[in-house]
Amino acid sequence: MTMPRDLPAAAPAGPRRRRGALLSTLRSPLGIVASLFLLTLVVLAVVGPLHWGETAKVAELTRLSEGPSADHLLGTDAGGRDVLARMLTATRLSVLTAVLATLIGVTLGVVLGLIPIVAPRWIARAVNAALGVALAFPSLLLAIVVSVVLGVGAVSLTLAIGLAMAPAYARLAQTLGSSVAGRDFVAAARILGVGRFRILTRHVLPNVRDPLIVNASIGAGTALVAATGLSFLGLGVQAPRYDWGRMLNESLEGIFVNAAPSLGLAGAIVFAGVTFALVGETLSRAFGLHQPSRRLWRRLRRRPASPGEQAAPLSVVDDPVLRVRDLKVSAPRGDWWATPVRGVSFDIGRGEVVGVVGESGSGKSLTCMAVAALLEEPLEVTADSVCFDGTELVAGGRVSGQTSGELARRLGTRMGFVFQDPSTSLNPALHVGTQVAEVGLLHGGLSRSAAHERAVDRLDAVRIPDAARRAHQYPHEFSGGMRQRAMMAMALMGEPALLIADEPTTALDVTVQREVMALLAEINEVKGTAVLFVSHDITLVASFCTRVLVMYRGAIVEDLSTADLAAGRAQHPYTRALVEAVPHLDAEPGAEFATIAEGADFPTEPVRSRS
Amino acid sequence: MTDLVLENVHVRYGSGASAHDAVRDVSLTVGSGRIVGLVGESGSGKSTLARAVVGLHEPHAGRILVGGTDVVRARGREAAIRRDVQMVFQDASSSLDPRMTVGASVEEALAVRGTVARGRAARRAEVARLLETVELDPARAGDLPSQLSGGQRQRVAVARALAASPRVLLADEITSALDVSVQGTVLNLLRKVQRELDLTVLFISHNLAVVRQLCDEVAVMKDGRLVEAGPTTRVIDAPEHPYTRDLVDAVPRLAAPVDTPTLHRGAVS
Numbered sequence: 001m002t003m004p005r006d007l008p009a010a011a012p013a014g015p016r017r018r019r020g021a022l023l024s025t026l027r028s029p030l031g032i033v034a035s036l037f038l039l040t041l042v043v044l045a046v047v048g049p050l051h052w053g054e055t056a057k058v059a060e061l062t063r064l065s066e067g068p069s070a071d072h073l074l075g076t077d078a079g080g081r082d083v084l085a086r087m088l089t090a091t092r093l094s095v096l097t098a099v100l101a102t103l104i105g106v107t108l109g110v111v112l113g114l115i116p117i118v119a120p121r122w123i124a125r126a127v128n129a130a131l132g133v134a135l136a137f138p139s140l141l142l143a144i145v146v147s148v149v150l151g152v153g154a155v156s157l158t159l160a161i162g163l164a165m166a167p168a169y170a171r172l173a174q175t176l177g178s179s180v181a182g183r184d185f186v187a188a189a190r191i192l193g194v195g196r197f198r199i200l201t202r203h204v205l206p207n208v209r210d211p212l213i214v215n216a217s218i219g220a221g222t223a224l225v226a227a228t229g230l231s232f233l234g235l236g237v238q239a240p241r242y243d244w245g246r247m248l249n250e251s252l253e254g255i256f257v258n259a260a261p262s263l264g265l266a267g268a269i270v271f272a273g274v275t276f277a278l279v280g281e282t283l284s285r286a287f288g289l290h291q292p293s294r295r296l297w298r299r300l301r302r303r304p305a306s307p308g309e310q311a312a313p314l315s316v317v318d319d320p321v322l323r324v325r326d327l328k329v330s331a332p333r334g335d336w337w338a339t340p341v342r343g344v345s346f347d348i349g350r351g352e353v354v355g356v357v358g359e360s361g362s363g364k365s366l367t368c369m370a371v372a373a374l375l376e377e378p379l380e381v382t383a384d385s386v387c388f389d390g391t392e393l394v395a396g397g398r399v400s401g402q403t404s405g406e407l408a409r410r411l412g413t414r415m416g417f418v419f420q421d422p423s424t425s426l427n428p429a430l431h432v433g434t435q436v437a438e439v440g441l442l443h444g445g446l447s448r449s450a451a452h453e454r455a456v457d458r459l460d461a462v463r464i465p466d467a468a469r470r471a472h473q474y475p476h477e478f479s480g481g482m483r484q485r486a487m488m489a490m491a492l493m494g495e496p497a498l499l500i501a502d503e504p505t506t507a508l509d510v511t512v513q514r515e516v517m518a519l520l521a522e523i524n525e526v527k528g529t530a531v532l533f534v535s536h537d538i539t540l541v542a543s544f545c546t547r548v549l550v551m552y553r554g555a556i557v558e559d560l561s562t563a564d565l566a567a568g569r570a571q572h573p574y575t576r577a578l579v580e581a582v583p584h585l586d587a588e589p590g591a592e593f594a595t596i597a598e599g600a601d602f603p604t605e606p607v608r609s610r611s
Numbered sequence: 612m613t614d615l616v617l618e619n620v621h622v623r624y625g626s627g628a629s630a631h632d633a634v635r636d637v638s639l640t641v642g643s644g645r646i647v648g649l650v651g652e653s654g655s656g657k658s659t660l661a662r663a664v665v666g667l668h669e670p671h672a673g674r675i676l677v678g679g680t681d682v683v684r685a686r687g688r689e690a691a692i693r694r695d696v697q698m699v700f701q702d703a704s705s706s707l708d709p710r711m712t713v714g715a716s717v718e719e720a721l722a723v724r725g726t727v728a729r730g731r732a733a734r735r736a737e738v739a740r741l742l743e744t745v746e747l748d749p750a751r752a753g754d755l756p757s758q759l760s761g762g763q764r765q766r767v768a769v770a771r772a773l774a775a776s777p778r779v780l781l782a783d784e785i786t787s788a789l790d791v792s793v794q795g796t797v798l799n800l801l802r803k804v805q806r807e808l809d810l811t812v813l814f815i816s817h818n819l820a821v822v823r824q825l826c827d828e829v830a831v832m833k834d835g836r837l838v839e840a841g842p843t844t845r846v847i848d849a850p851e852h853p854y855t856r857d858l859v860d861a862v863p864r865l866a867a868p869v870d871t872p873t874l875h876r877g878a879v880s
Binding site: 184190191207511537543582587 | 696698799818862
């Protein structure tokens, strides 16, 4: 399911907010732990050789391979040297190798990965082919081969691991980069004549930087393990220099006699690895690549939603199929609650066709999704009553997105929903027929074959040509209009009392829109299904519905009949402005377009035009 | 005098068996200082045609002339003529770099052009002037696109296009991502700058009512071909081609119920 279109835009991500996000992440428990670990690691790497370097060299020939004692907390090695001092001294070399190798890997990877985006096609192909081969090679094996070729030693170890890491980063950079390069702002820069290199540095790089940094930080942990592994195998750092890997190798001989050195070294390696991973995780949170934690939402929930502004409906229907009273939707926005739907109340009669109009952010889609019990955490839906077809959906003052049992069955068979974007409302991996049949399987108590048969029949009813064959096709083989009709077929698997159509034709062409609207009208007429039709297009709503609810800033400001609307009897200033702002085919050519001044404030008080 | 002339333009995607002709043999003239609307449904090839004009696709055949110069084959010094053609995209949230302040986006366009004074202060002043032209407070130059509303972003996109001092402007569905209340402001702005700068505009839209009110002439595309072209009021008020008629009939009207001529009733049961 897509995010509802009506959600107000996320808070601006300006440079100030970025810094704020980093600070607040650093103050979170994760951030504090990551900072402390990183600080410890950095201090040890800097101070280690200075402070313990001399101690580490002292060989007490009388105390070879001793166990832990007060003088030597981790014991001594085969040369009689203090293991702890040597381990702390080796921090610098081990960490430096990992960090430098990562830097080499990422830099090389980014360069290789971004070349295909700007280079001529034949170079791009060559680089791609080379990358493909390099990726197919296990990277540790690659590192071993390279370090053997370059000769053993700390420098060649760093280079080998860096080179081995490069292909993976190249592919990552390329994937991220091509998605950025395909966006309109890069096209706009090309049209302006901005050079390729400049496009890369000014437009592509800044937009792929964050995920690359996060990955590099986590990758440094991998590099550390790889470097340790190679040194352990004797392919890395050579005597007299030593890192954790070499020390681990040396300590292994006496592990059954004296396990302390090996355990201490393992602890150091794990500590460094965890530090890199935590730093990566923290950066990822700070860059907003992660969802905020559930804990934050729970903390937020304790704040009350803003008081309702309107409880009484503007018009009341006898025996309504849907009755909504004081419905509110709240959403967390950083560290406060926004209320995009602020207490709406309305009725929909059986077989009635009601339109909801409003602009983006008016709360119209959220209202519909809330009524269909489709909103889940972090959104919070509260209401006095949402009564659908005789069933009360509100329990404990809330409408839960988790329905089960009888309620789910009722919603599944009696309420249909057609979403805005037909390309995302069907599962791309399943046959259309299977998806339509699912309702019958889940709620209709039908067998698999009976459900499929009915699905084909329903697809035929919404005029999918050659329905039996089409049922075995995937959604991508359907046109946009056909997908919307398949959604309606899904609703028609049951006996829907209400069909909610949320901007069902916004993504469609006008001629296709007409067919979809005609089908909706027919379902309403033949089956007596009530329709709640949501649109930003007041003209379309007026041409299809009998009654219109106008939403503005989360409230219903007017409830009027289409006849009144068409006759120009709308009373609320916002409704009037909206009608006037729609360009129509009878306008004077060359005339100014009617506008609603930016930041114009209309009253959110409703008018009662129907008595 | 800068007109835009398309002569038998053909755009092909892919090659061999999977080749697809998105634009077939389109000839169209946008007179100097005129606004010509290009309408058609998705997949009709109108956006592909626009991308070919600005050089994002190379046409398979045909010529694209700007003020008499073939922009596709222009080389060397002549190639600078390509910058005379600028484009405003459908969705400004994707046509502006999210990591660049709006001032920097406009400034980049100025820097490329290189005709304006080189000093930093002079460029800043020019950015401020351009933002004022599109009725935005110059103080917002330091904002990121995400800090602006949809309508404001689209006006920044117009300012960036104007920064390149174009002679020809392509507008590709520039209001279809906007709310109707904002749409009018952007369209009025487009007309204002078109008149002030005597721009030649190709206005791509699926909204016939907008096209009728804004454009001098209109061309209708279907399946990559031009099916009808002429003065806007003639084409929309008295369409000759059945497809044009179908498009006009499908536009919802406030007073008229949905008409359903193509469907028989009673299949849903």
